[in-house]
Amino acid sequence: xxxxxxxxxxxxxxxxxxxxxxxxxxxxxxxxxxxxxxxxxxxxxxxxxxxxxxxxxxxxxxxxxxxxxxxxxxxxxxxxxxxxxxxxxxxxxxxxxxxxxxxxxxxxxxxxxxxxxxxxxxxxxxxxxxxxxxxxxxxxxxxxxxxxxxxxxxxxxxxxxxxxxxxxxxxxxxxxxxxxxxxxxxxxxxxxxxxxxxxxxxxxxxxxxxxxxxxxxxxxxxxxxxxxxxxxxxxxxxxxxxxxxxxxxxxxxxxxxxxxxxxxxxxxxxxxxx
Amino acid sequence: xxxxxxxxxxxxxxxxxxxxxxxxxxxxxxxxxxxxxxxxxxxxxxxxxxxxxxxxxxxxxxxxxxxxxxxxxxxxxxxxxxxxxxxxxxxxxxxxxxxxxxxxxxxxxxxxxxxxxxxxxxxxxxxxxxxxxxxxxxxxxxxxxxxxxxxxxxxxxxxxxxxxxxxxxxxxxxxxxxxxxxxxxxxxxxxxxxxxxxxxxxxxxxxxxxxxxxxxxxxxxxxxxxxxxxxxxxxxxxxxxxxxxxxxxxxxxxxxx
Ligand code: HEM
Ligand code: SF4
Ligand code: FES
Numbered sequence: 008x009x010x011x012x013x014x015x016x017x018x019x020x021x022x023x024x025x026x027x028x029x030x031x032x033x034x035x036x037x038x039x040x041x042x043x044x045x046x047x048x049x050x051x052x053x054x055x056x057x058x059x060x061x062x063x064x065x066x067x068x069x070x071x072x073x074x075x076x077x078x079x080x081x082x083x084x085x086x087x088x089x090x091x092x093x094x095x096x097x098x099x100x101x102x103x104x105x106x107x108x109x110x111x112x113x114x115x116x117x118x119x120x121x122x123x124x125x126x127x128x129x130x131x132x133x134x135x136x137x138x139x140x141x142x143x144x145x146x147x148x149x150x151x152x153x154x155x156x157x158x159x160x161x162x163x164x165x166x167x168x169x170x171x172x173x174x175x176x177x178x179x180x181x182x183x184x185x186x187x188x189x190x191x192x193x194x195x196x197x198x199x200x201x202x203x204x205x206x207x208x209x210x211x212x213x214x215x216x217x218x219x220x221x222x223x224x225x226x227x228x229x230x231x232x233x234x235x236x237x238x239x240x241x242x243x244x245x246x247x248x249x250x251x252x253x254x255x256x257x258x259x260x261x262x263x264x265x266x267x268x269x270x271x272x273x274x275x276x277x278x279x280x281x
Numbered sequence: 282x283x284x285x286x287x288x289x290x291x292x293x294x295x296x297x298x299x300x301x302x303x304x305x306x307x308x309x310x311x312x313x314x315x316x317x318x319x320x321x322x323x324x325x326x327x328x329x330x331x332x333x334x335x336x337x338x339x340x341x342x343x344x345x346x347x348x349x350x351x352x353x354x355x356x357x358x359x360x361x362x363x364x365x366x367x368x369x370x371x372x373x374x375x376x377x378x379x380x381x382x383x384x385x386x387x388x389x390x391x392x393x394x395x396x397x398x399x400x401x402x403x404x405x406x407x408x409x410x411x412x413x414x415x416x417x418x419x420x421x422x423x424x425x426x427x428x429x430x431x432x433x434x435x436x437x438x439x440x441x442x443x444x445x446x447x448x449x450x451x452x453x454x455x456x457x458x459x460x461x462x463x464x465x466x467x468x469x470x471x472x473x474x475x476x477x478x479x480x481x482x483x484x485x486x487x488x489x490x491x492x493x494x495x496x497x498x499x500x501x502x503x504x505x506x507x508x509x510x511x512x513x514x515x516x517x518x519x520x521x522x523x524x525x526x527x528x529x530x531x532x533x534x535x536x537x538x
Binding site for chain 2: 260
């Protein structure tokens with residue numbers, strides 16, 4: 008809620024902050040790149056009088072307001088909900104996706120996580136499969152195409168079924184729900200030294216593989232989604248665990264084990280359903 | 282058939298090959314270590330030379346050894362293929378990359394560690410495997426008095442050696458063999474070779490601290506009880522005990538013999 012209010016009042020807040028003590032002055036080392044076909048480079052910007060209570064994106068808003076006032080091109084970055092649920096915000100901050108904190112998105116990162124006078128390096132997610140749109144904004148539609156390849160269940164819409172008509176053990180439901188919390192942000196790809204999308208794909212495979220409704224297409228789905236993942240040019244997994252450590256939703260790499268299991272089952276043991 | 286082809290051309294299929302060849306190499310390590318422990322027997326190398334003959338002449342073991350050579354080559358080739366593909370997946374690297382904040386060093390350096398291992402394997406094979414088959418290994422005769430258990434040994438001239446034999450004559454067991462033990466003892470008088478072997482075993486340690494449990498993750502194991510067990514075996518068994526025991530061999534010959 009707090010971040011909501013701050014977002015709405017961001018202009019007001021910054022205006023009020025100007026004479027407040029405890030504000031920070033920072034140097035931003037920002038990746039600027041006009042488009043995917045042009046080489047990018049780092050450009051330094053001062054970020055002055057930044058309240059430690061601002062979110063990282065609000066800090067960038069302040070810097071951008073300044074740039075616009077000076078007639079310069081503002082820094083492009085992705086964002087939408089600004090409360091950690093949509094997965095739109097990205098940014099590789101000081102060498103880590105979503106910055107130095109665990110289990111949050113960049114919109115949930117506060118400037119109090121940094122020190123006064125610090126230099127902050129800000130880069131886009133870097134992956135062949137995520138081409139740069141502009142500056143820090145990358146095209147993550149590769150994820151959409153993987154989803155379209157199999158990340159769904161085919162059901163008839165009809166009358167509302169009875170509650171609990173389909174029994175699902177609680178631990179299984181919990182596990183499926185945990186997998187389903189993936190917001191498709193791409194931090195796992197950004198963190199992985201191989202730019203592998205295994206954590207994302209395995210979360211999307213798992214959320215359905217675990218539930219009864221997901222069974223009819225279970226083995227078809229995993230093969231189709233893995234094939235699309237490879238097609239998009241993501242790297243392969245070497246089980247470093249970087250994805251799990253950086254995922255804002257704490258998706259576990261046990262999902263990857265589950266996906267591998269289903270994939271090999273489909274390929275080697277399940278002729279009739281595959 | 283085309284299904285198999287597209288299984289192994291997928292990233293997961295390639296990983297499966299890495300994991301299976303890697304684990305096969307791990308089982309070999311255990312057998313190799315048990316055999317090599319004969320080096321520590323103070324019997325003038327008799328047990329070790331018997332073992333070397335057995336390993337090179339027992340047909341099932343010979344078959345497995347060709348499987349092993351194939352595994353090493355396939356493992357290294359797929360490692361190269363995957364590493365190149367992974368490079369391509371991120372053509373522009375990060376200006377700042379804090380890998381150590383989210384993943385263990387070993388897991389990020391499997392390719393480098395594997396390359397050190399490959400160099401080691403080539404040197405190791407030319408030191409012993411090549412020498413034993415085609416090189417100049419000395420010959421030895423052991424005479425063991427079966428009532429007293431006393432063994433004496435004499436070096437044999439190449440002219441006096443036809444083939445490995447073991448027979449009993451008048452209560453004395455006579456063994457004539459290629460003296461790979463002497464070759465080993467001689468090789469490990471060279472300090473840099475000893476250093477190279479110790480370095481190779483350090484690389485093996487780090488490669489397997491990550492690799493052993495990683496292979497099971499690739500195969501799809503996520504059992505609450507067994508995965509911690511696999512991690513323990515990977516770290517303490519394959520990461521510590523086995524490389525230490527192997528590294529002890531050149532050090533033993535350099536410092537104690
Ligand atoms: C010939 C030299 C070698 C090279 C170039 C090499 C390279 C690699 C690479 C790049 C990986 C992938 C990293 C990963 O998946 O995390 C790997 C995995 C592995 N390697 Fe090696 N390696 C070599 C030798 C060995 C040896 C001698 C062993 C065992 C005695 C071994 C056991 C393993 C295991 C168990 C894995 C894990 C497979 C997996 O993660 O699915 N490797 N190796
Ligand atoms: S698995 Fe985690 S890091 Fe990857 S896309 Fe989903 S939420 Fe983001
Ligand atoms: S903007 Fe929606 S998660 Fe950050």
